[in-house]
Amino acid sequence: MAQALRPIELFDEATHAEALREATRIAEALLFAASEPLDESEIARRLPAGADVQAALQRLREDYAQRGVQLTRAGRKWFFRTAADLSWVLARAQVEQKKLSRAALETLAIVAYHQPVTRAEIEDVRGVAVAKGTLDVLLDTGWVRLRGRRRAPGRPLTYGTTDAFLMHFGLEQIGDLPGLDELKGAGLFDGALPKGFGVPQPSDDAALKEDEEPLEAEAAEALEMEFLDAPEQPDALEEE
Template identity: 60%
Template sequence: MTMDPARAQSMSDHHAKSDEHADLEGAAMGKGESGAMEALNEHRLREAERIAEALVFASATPIPGKAIAEKLPQGVDVSAVMEQLSRSYAQRGVNLVRVGDAWAFRTAADLSFLIRKDETEVRKLSRAGLEVMAIIAYHQPVTRAEIEDVRGVATSRGTLDVLLESGWVRMRGRRRTPGRPVTYGTTPAFLDHFGLEELRDLPGMEELKGAGLLSSRIPSSFQVPQPPANDDLAEDEDPITQMDLEELGLLTPMGEADD
């Protein structure tokens, strides 16, 4: 039996329209699911930002990103959350800043002159203290002997004690060399005080010259040391142990700080 050509064409057009309609419905359904997923992700991100904001606000000291991540919804990228939150605060009176691997709220740089802390007396470092502080910052991990080699003079224990008490310098570990000398490095408090995100933000050659901190007569071959990218122990360092601290007189045998 032969079908009428016109009827055959009509049925073909009908099937084509049905298939097109099905494709449109599938596309719409897929778009709806995608939109719902995007909305859900957006909600999770906003909620994560609120949590992170609360954690940083409530912390008296810079809070590590790892500690923030533990409180965020599972699967949320803490770095993305903090960067977005930092951008949100960029034009406000307080800024969210990164301090090493931690985060903190700080007064916007252009408004810091309005904030006074008359009740806090800041201990000024001596010239020797400043020199040792700079050497440790740029050369860490560095031993006392290496500090003296750079300065060309002996470094008193008192100078290192002042820097340790300031909270800007810490004992990193012990060098795997004869005598196992203690190595020194900076702390997150050092970065926070000087407004640095990481050690690589320390002033370079041109910045130091511009600030008048380098003599114009320095050798042309002189190079400012490149600070390390992080606080990880070097290959030739071992971590400081409680026994080390006891030997150095920084802890009593019971593990309490020796006043």
């Protein structure tokens, strides 16, 4: 027979439940009022002292799981989004969008799986030079960002993905990218793979690695200088 809770235990449990409900309500209000996704740290800062932000967000996520809008996470940022099966209701017109070139898609994939990565490292993986506009286009989309500088001769810039990349592709975290078995299952590797071939485990940890240095204020200018000597090649929005 289960032992009955003592009055003090019942009081503590009720107090905890009430605190969680209040934290959930505040988190809901913050997310609805926000014009852009909110970082967990910002939500936690606005909750009462000692509130469990993870528990509150999980409760809120469960509350909205079957509704027309759902709570979604991308990295450490949270936001409300129309339920995937209802997106057609809000679609007013079909907008024609240009597709990224194969070179841009390959470059994006390399950045996602190998970040932090330099331009030279991207070229080493692809086996060809990166076109002048390819990285520019990926930076303009907001899917790729400048991270830092590699502690190596020439101090090359390093690149990584952004929360916008996660949101666009419906990922909660970069580790949700498909691994080798999933890629094989999708038929992307039909032939025999080289011995020892593997797909790296992606990580987008915001902290700089030991071999990276912080960017200077003139990083954008440095990026432009980096491409000055690059030969003109097809734009990243054109098929190669």
